[in-house]
Amino acid sequence: MDRGRLQTTRxxxxxxxxxxxxxxxxxxxxxxxxPGINAETRERILETARQLGYSPHLxxxxxxxxxxxTVGIIxxxxxxxxxxxxxxxxxxxxxxxxxxxxxxxxxxxxGQERAWxxxxxxxxxxGIVLVPITKGPEIESFVQGIGRxxxxxxxxxxxxAEHVGIDxxxxxxxxxxHVAARGYTRVVYLSPPLSGPPEINRAALEERLAGFExxxxxxxxxxxxQVVSCHPYxxxxxxxxxxxxxxxxxxxxxDMYALKVLPHFRACGIRVPQDAGLMGxxxxxxxxxxxxxxxxxxxRIEEIGSRTVERLMAALEGRAAPPPGPVPHxxxxxxxx
Amino acid sequence: MDRGRLQTTRxxxxxxxxxxxxxxxxxxxxxxxxPGINAETRERILETARQLGYSPHLxxxxxxxxxxxTVGIIxxxxxxxxxxxxxxxxxxxxxxxxxxxxxxxxxxxxGQERAWxxxxxxxxxxGIVLVPITKGPEIESFVQGIGRxxxxxxxxxxxxAEHVGIDxxxxxxxxxxHVAARGYTRVVYLSPPLSGPPEINRAALEERLAGFExxxxxxxxxxxxQVVSCHPYxxxxxxxxxxxxxxxxxxxxxDMYALKVLPHFRACGIRVPQDAGLMGxxxxxxxxxxxxxxxxxxxRIEEIGSRTVERLMAALEGRAAPPPGPVPHxxxxxxxx
DNA sequence: CTGAAAGCGCTAACAT
DNA sequence: ATGTTAGCGCTTTCAG
Numbered sequence: 033m034d035r036g037r038l039q040t041t042r043x044x045x046x047x048x049x050x051x052x053x054x055x056x057x058x059x060x061x062x063x064x065x066x067p068g069i070n071a072e073t074r075e076r077i078l079e080t081a082r083q084l085g086y087s088p089h090l091x092x093x094x095x096x097x098x099x100x101x102t103v104g105i106i107x108x109x110x111x112x113x114x115x116x117x118x119x120x121x122x123x124x125x126x127x128x129x130x131x132x133x134x135x136x137x138x139x140x141x142x143g144q145e146r147a148w149x150x151x152x153x154x155x156x157x158x159g160i161v162l163v164p165i166t167k168g169p170e171i172e173s174f175v176q177g178i179g180r181x182x183x184x185x186x187x188x189x190x191x192x193a194e195h196v197g198i199d200x201x202x203x204x205x206x207x208x209x210h211v212a213a214r215g216y217t218r219v220v221y222l223s224p225p226l227s228g229p230p231e232i233n234r235a236a237l238e239e240r241l242a243g244f245e246x247x248x249x250x251x252x253x254x255x256x257x258q259v260v261s262c263h264p265y266x267x268x269x270x271x272x273x274x275x276x277x278x279x280x281x282x283x284x285x286x287d288m289y290a291l292k293v294l295p296h297f298r299a300c301g302i303r304v305p306q307d308a309g310l311m312g313x314x315x316x317x318x319x320x321x322x323x324x325x326x327x328x329x330x331x332r333i334e335e336i337g338s339r340t341v342e343r344l345m346a347a348l349e350g351r352a353a354p355p356p357g358p359v360p361h362x363x364x365x366x367x368x369x
Numbered sequence: 370m371d372r373g374r375l376q377t378t379r380x381x382x383x384x385x386x387x388x389x390x391x392x393x394x395x396x397x398x399x400x401x402x403x404p405g406i407n408a409e410t411r412e413r414i415l416e417t418a419r420q421l422g423y424s425p426h427l428x429x430x431x432x433x434x435x436x437x438x439t440v441g442i443i444x445x446x447x448x449x450x451x452x453x454x455x456x457x458x459x460x461x462x463x464x465x466x467x468x469x470x471x472x473x474x475x476x477x478x479x480g481q482e483r484a485w486x487x488x489x490x491x492x493x494x495x496g497i498v499l500v501p502i503t504k505g506p507e508i509e510s511f512v513q514g515i516g517r518x519x520x521x522x523x524x525x526x527x528x529x530a531e532h533v534g535i536d537x538x539x540x541x542x543x544x545x546x547h548v549a550a551r552g553y554t555r556v557v558y559l560s561p562p563l564s565g566p567p568e569i570n571r572a573a574l575e576e577r578l579a580g581f582e583x584x585x586x587x588x589x590x591x592x593x594x595q596v597v598s599c600h601p602y603x604x605x606x607x608x609x610x611x612x613x614x615x616x617x618x619x620x621x622x623x624d625m626y627a628l629k630v631l632p633h634f635r636a637c638g639i640r641v642p643q644d645a646g647l648m649g650x651x652x653x654x655x656x657x658x659x660x661x662x663x664x665x666x667x668x669r670i671e672e673i674g675s676r677t678v679e680r681l682m683a684a685l686e687g688r689a690a691p692p693p694g695p696v697p698h699x700x701x702x703x704x705x706x
Numbered sequence: 707c708t709g710a711a712a713g714c715g716c717t718a719a720c721a722t
Numbered sequence: 723a724t725g726t727t728a729g730c731g732c733t734t735t736c737a738g
Contacts, residue, residue, distance in 0.1 A: 092731035135472040429715035
């Protein structure tokens with residue numbers, strides 16, 4: 033293997049060929065176990081290739097085959113556990129499928145999303161996993177024009193790309209049902225603002241909001257419930273919860289909100305769950321270190337990752353894609369309701 | 370820009386050249402703003418390149434220039450905030466420097482570390498950022514044989530690679546001093562086991578342990594202090610803390626330990642800090658959601674990231690590397706001491 | 707079964 | 723100022 037060499041020239045197929053007194057064609061056939069080569073010349077080639085420390089130049093291979101063996105992963109950031117767990121699952125799954133992953137972060141900036149898509153396409157990635165921050169015809173046609181499979185996660189992109197994710201609407205509706213079943217007759221639903229530029233993709237959050245409304249209506253508590261999606265929200269939530277007479281729970285569109293609300297309630301003397309219920313969504317890792325245990329909605333991010341890789345590889349190999357359908361979720365009861 | 374095209378052939382420099390009635394050489398000069406071309410022909414080329422939607426085939430460019438514009442980042446995992454923050458800072462910094470990042474996870478497996486190093490080298494990365502899980506002559510010579518700059522983070526690799534990180538020994542010694550200054554006369558130092566295969570790189574943890582000993586000696590409390598590095602550790606720590614008569618603090622080699630100890634102490638009635646002090650190390654994000662506020666040691670991971678990119682780019686461009694030296698740290702007092 | 711040769715798209719050295 | 727050409731290392735015809 034002669035590692036330790038420092039500036040010696042690269043070991044190419046040509047070099048191996050010369051060393052064996054054969055042509056690069058034969059070396060290639062040997063290296064890939066392709067037919068059309070004598071068994072013992074193949075062994076001889078393989079042996080010297082190993083001795084010389086040959087390893088394929090993946091750029092060159094990618095240039096000629098059109099397959100680079102790489103996949104791009106485009107996320108908002110790595111600050112939220114959803115993304116880190118997703119990235120972990122994707123990287124591992126892709127590795128198992130023989131692909132190496134680029135990781136690109138958009139910071140929720142449409143410009144960066146676009147720039148990364150272009151850069152990755154120019155790098156010849158075989159496919160892209162995208163958590164889209166934009167939506168609409170422009171990105172959709174751009175994504176389709178990339179000419180390589182793109183799988184979206186969390187926020188879908190219409191017909192432009194295959195999608196993997198949970199059924200946010202249904203999950204949130206079930207969360208409301210769970211809250212109602214615990215005896216709460218009023219829900220304060222906490223969500224980031226859903227207004228703003230129309231090209232921003234808030235599909236997942238919109239689905240959750242729709243799920244809240246659906247669930248609240250089904251439980252007959254929509255009338256006295258309330259959506260808080262302003263900023264700052266914490267005082268508004270506090271005030272809403274202080275309304276006397278009705279058992280009120282704060283239902284958060286994601287755990288992060290609950291993690292902000294909990295210490296605030298503690299600081300201002302609102303006891304959870306005696307004075308107000310609290311429920312999150314996503315079941316992020318941090319919850320393991322939080323008391324009281326937060327009620328939340330759980331789903332296996334690894335499952336999202338593996339399904340995404342599965343679909344991507346199916347598209348790449350021309351196999352039939354596995355049947356679509358959302359990744360399952362489940363309600364996690366906690367001490368906060 | 371004609372996006373929306375689906376299966377049309379690639380727009381190459383040749384195509385642009387033909388469309389302009391010039392040669393690929395001129396197109397190349399125009400595209401790179403290189404001298405040796407008439408101003409108005411350059412404009413004409415640039416214009417048609419844009420109209421045709423030309424974008425460079427980065428694999429081809431990398432093949433000929435030997436610079437792929439990519440950098441590999443090899444980490445243990447993305448489960449710990451140190452790594453996610455580091456990855457975030459690196460990806461952003463590399464992006465600003467015109468590089469795209471591969472992210473590879475070793476899961477602390479020497480075999481995977483080696484495999485990733487090889488794969489990334491074969492992909493023609495311009496450089497590698499490595500958090501090494503191994504040490505010793507084998508990996509050192511292998512890293513040097515890669516022939517591209519490798520920067521280590523957290524665990525150094527001797528002379529084989531430039532290194533960026535904090536002064537773990539000194540930081541932990543200061544942590545002990547802080548604990549002692551708060552009136553504790555006994556420290557239980559909590560660390561993962563440092564035994565095991567000799568090729569495993571535990572440099573950072575070893576430095577921290579050395580720092581503990583140094584600090585405890587300086588404070589004159591080494592004698593009655595204690596190192597716990599067994600597994601399971603929690604009962605041992607509990608028992609150690611219950612010793613009456615002496616003010617005891619648990620000093621953790623990382624915040625994660627403190628996050629385990631805290632709820633356990635709460636569960637078994639040991640009040641923090643009345644019955645026992647507690648201090649972490651790393652100041653991870655999760656601490657923002659933990660009460661009581663944990664005393665810890667802080668350092669700016671973004672600084673580690675930016676310095677790493679800086680050194681890498683300097684090595685790549687043949688510039689003088691910035692002067693070495695550890696990234697600064699600081700003690701963060703908390704309610705747990 | 708094996709060798710020769712033609713590119714993949716780009717850059718760079720050399721002509722003109 | 724511009725055109726031509728020779729590769730980078732690999733895969734893939736097409737001959738022999």
